[in-house]
Amino acid sequence: MKALVLAAGTGSRLRPVTHTGAKQLVPVANKPVLFYALEAIAAARVTDVGIVVGPSADDIREAVDDGSHFGLDVTYIRQEEPLGLAHAVQVSQDFLGDDDFLMYLGDNFVGEGVAHVAAEFRRQRPAAQILLTAVADPTAFGVAELDAEGRVVSLEEKPRVPKSDLAVMGVYLFTSAIHEAIREIKPSARGELEITHAIQWLIEDGRDVRSTISTGYWRDTGNVADMLDVNRHVLDSTVVDHRVAGDVDADSRLTGRVHVAPGARVVRSRIEGPVVIGPGAVVVGSRIGPHTSIAEDCEITGSDIESSIVLCGSTVRDVPAIAASLIGRHTSVVSARPGETHQLVLGDHTRVTLAS
Template identity: 50%
Template sequence: MKALVLSGGSGLRLRPFSHSMPKQLLPIANKPVIDHVLENIRDIGITDIGVVVGGQAPEIITALGDGSRWGTRLTYLHQKKPLGLAHCLLQAREFLGDDDFVVYLGDNMLLDGISDLASDFSADRPAAHVVLHKVSDPTTFGVAELGPDGEVSRLVEKPSYPRSNLALIGVYFFTPAIHEAVRAIGPSPRGELEITDAVQWLLDRGIRVTATEYTGYWKDVGRVEDVLECNRRVLDGLSPAVAGEVDDMSVIRGPVVIEPGARITRSVIEGPVIVGASAVLTDSHVGPHVSIGRGCILRDARLDGSMALDGAVITGVRGLHHSLIGRSARVGPSGGVTQQHRLVVGDHCQVEVAV
């Protein structure tokens, strides 16, 4: 069995961050989203993985390398234009060969892994096995309708009047039967080859499609709010580990990870919090639910429910709440009254706020 990880999307909803980094590389608890994806795939025993990349291919290839650190082999497949998920299968046809395979969107977090899903597919090996999750607004998703036996009877992409609240999420299992379907369908009204149309093509011909409802935590990290929420959920599972330096005047409470080379001076850290390698925190109060990236500098700062990406500098700001601070961004005071702030700051920006 092989895997196909889709990482070619442009991430329009995550601007300004996606201007300078692929959304798949946004760190959740200081680990890129796509790292979590590759770990889930490795954990079901797959070692041969194709990665579909687009305009930001160099950043993804640099970050992932050859895949050896996961015990896998990565093959990069270039998609010139984002022409739909089914188009990715066309691009990957030679790589996939005649093997069964899993398609996994590189910006989706499934915290409970995909082992049970893979077992459900392997148990009777239908032509396609889709993964579903109950959502509050099905009109923004592909939606599955199930028959009385629980098998898929119909798929509808972003229905105006959904007959089900079971949305397709970013994991699909296929046998080689899907390749004929992908070749047979045409572009949707938005000009893309839709994976839902390919699976519906199978259904229209009486070919069996099954489904599993995923009841664990799932999030498509397509918006800033989703990134922050997912970060909080991952941090809730943190196991404490202090490898950096913490002086006698600092206080550490709850599950806190301090990576090697980080220095904590006269500060309070309230877990769950992760502090990246070589970060420096001085006279600051951090947490709960905060991730601090590698090489960050915090002086006289207070923040909670937030993320500071690698190299960010935050000084003299004591009210950051549910904020996402980009790589090498600088946040500092400009004068005025003390108040809370919520910031969404892109990479390499400089922001001054009232203190």
Template identity: 50%
Template sequence: MKALVLAGGSGVRLRPFTYSTPKALIPLANKPALEYVVAHLRELGARDICLVVGDWADTISEAMGDGSRFGVRLTYLRQERPLGLAHAVRTARPFLRDDDFLLHLGDNVFPDGAASIVEEYRRTRPATGLVVQQVADPRAYGVAEVAADGAVLRVVEKPAQPRTDLAVLGLYYLTAAVHEAIGAIAPSLRGELEITDAIQWLIDRGHTVEARRYSGFWKDIGRSDDVLACNRRLLDDLVPAVDGHIDAASEIRGPVVVEPGARVVRSRVHGPAIIGAGTLIEDCLIGPGTSVGRDCTVRATHLSDSIVLQGAQVHTPRGLYGSLVGRYATVGPAEPDEPAHRLVVGDHARVEIIAA
């Protein structure tokens, strides 16, 4: 089966991290998000996968390769501008031909998998099959109105006043019927060809469009809080492995991965947690839900429920929790005679300081 992955988003809501890293490659449990997407598609039966990429095309192709290490074949398609999901499908028509295919958003992660839903769609072959889930605030998503038998009556993109709380998640089963629909619709008010408009076109003309509720964990990693929540969930599946060095004064508790070349010195690491290759953890308490990337230095710090990216240095006695530290960033103490906090903060960054 074929699959199309949209990995060309600019990641505006994840700035400043996406100034230097494409959103699809943001690490979750020390692996790029896109690796989880590809693994999910392989689990769903897709072996021929096209990644639609934008300005980060070279970076993504270098990171993901030809797909052989994932057991799939990866090809790349450049979308010059992000003009909507339906536009990406239209651009990929030479790859898709008239085959049924899966459309997966590159920033949507499904750790529990959607195999049973996709298997049903492959058996029954509706014109379109949606995966939906109840959300607290559906205004940021496509929203589906679904009959008791699963038939989709209406689908609207990011409605100001949603008529249901069923969000359309970033995994679609599509047939060749969608190409006619995309050819018939016009760009939306925001100038994009919306996949929801194409699906509504199919509904209005009597095609079978169905939805199935997904009860597992799912995240669109568009915001830092969602990245942290997804990291926590993925760490729950961690298989313990210690390939680095842990000295006699240190303690490891729970599921912990210490990658090759990493050193844990006079520290406690309480899993689930992962310590990246070449990283030094010294005089620290590393708490659950923490991923520390490769080649970092973390000293005299209590760190929990956080992600520290490659090459960062963290040394703060007050500790950090719920934090996302960027690549090669430095978090450290001020000089003893400094009268106040001293910060170098980049564009779109957020800093929260405990009041004295």
């Protein structure tokens, strides 16, 4: 079995942060979202991986390289235009050949991984298998209708009147039958080759399409709220112990689960975990509240931050209350005077002066 990771999207819902970087490389708990996907694929015993890339190809190549540090062998596949998930499969056919494959959307976070569904697919080998989860608002997703045995009867993309509450997650498994299906479908009204249409073609052609229902944690990190929610989830679930590899002075107080990376410094500050502070970061005279990730080489001085992600090389100075914020790379946030809580979504290389 091979894997196909889709990482060609432009991240329009995460702008301005993604104007200068790939959305799949925005970190949660100081690790790019894409890396969690690659780790999950490796854990599923799949090593031959194609990554479909677009405008941010160079950034993704630099971050992932040949994949060897994940235990993977990575091939890069260019998708020149964002013409749909099925189109991404189509442009990857030379890499995929006639092999079975697992397709993983690179901006999705699946808390329980994909090893279980990959093992199930290997045993049964239906033409397609999709991962589903119950959601409160199915109209925002592809929605599956199942029969009594769990086989997929129909799929509909963002239906006005959903036939179930089961949303299609960003994980799919296919035999080579999917290539025939993609050749038979036409672009949708939005001009894209939809993978849901290809799977529906398989169903109508009498092929075996199965599902696995997940009750674990899952998010599509395409917007700021979901990105922050994944950051909270990862910090809650993986920052297990209090680990201090950097320097923390005697006037600072660390409570809860806090990871201070090598080369980081904490001076006269209060850190309330779960929190991660990246290499080379400096926190002085500040409070870093729960569910916050401070990336490498940041400088936080005289400020209060919680439930936020601060990307690498950024400076926050004399800002009394930042919450539920995503601050881009090499950004400067400086407060003129103390004020009320600020909520920020800032692009890279930005400077903001806050006044109350």
